[in-house]
Amino acid sequence: MMSKPRSQPERPVAGRASAPRFHHFRGSLGRFATGVAIVTFDGATKRHGITVNSFMSVSLEPPLVLVGIARSAKAHDELAGRPFSVNILGAEQRQLAMHFAGWPGAKPVWVEGATAxxxxxxxxxxxxxxxxxxxxGDHTLYVGEVTDFNYRRGDALAFANSRFTTLPESQLGIEELL
Structure with missing residues (x-):
């Protein structure tokens, strides 16, 4: 089910004349460092994974997260209405990110989750x-209610300025302060 905001302003359609602005806009967005995640789900005929860096928490009660999936992604249409998992990658998992971004290499090891x-x-x-x-716009924003989650210690894989980098694990996380 696709929901739309109540009132949506008219958006200009980008054309070839705006290509330099598009690249400048994308380059500006690339200055924001993000983590790297893979959205996984069972499609109609096979299992899918999509590498993303558009991920955020939405709510603690109920527990909600959001992922942005490009409409151009091969598995975009199959995700609608299906349970999914968001997998946050460790610094050592760059090849896995590349695999699900369309550069096959590392073979994924799947875990049967209770939901996805x-x-x-x-x-x-x-x-x-x-x-x-x-x-x-050119993405669909999928909000999911979290049914299970967990984490481990380790450095995070990050993406900034069109390249992968590492975010070192802090010595004391907020979860240990609460």
Whole structure:
């Protein structure tokens, strides 16, 4: 089910004349460092994984997370209405990120989650049931209600300035302060 905001302003359609602005906009966005995640789910005929860096928490009660999936992604249409997992990658899992971004190499090791399939050995995971989906231009914004989650210690894989990097694990996380 695709929900739309109540009032949506008209958006100009980008054309070739705006290509330099598009690249400058994308380059500006690339200055924001993000983590790297893989969204996994069972499709109609096979298991899928999509590498993303558009991930955020939405709510603690109920526990909700959001992922942005490009409409151009091969598995985009199959994700609608399906349970999914968000797999946060550790610094050592760059090849896994590349594999699900379309550069086959590292073979994934799957774990049968209670709600959706996930990947073994990730830094953190969130199994989700569909909550809502929103039009996000050339992306769809999928919100999932978290049904299971966990994490391990380790450095995180990050992406900034069009390249992978590492975010070292802090000595004391907020979860240990609460």
């Amino acid at each position: 399939p996930r990947l073994a050995g990730v830094l953190a995971y969130f199994e989700c049931t569909p909550w809502a989906a929103y039009d996000g």
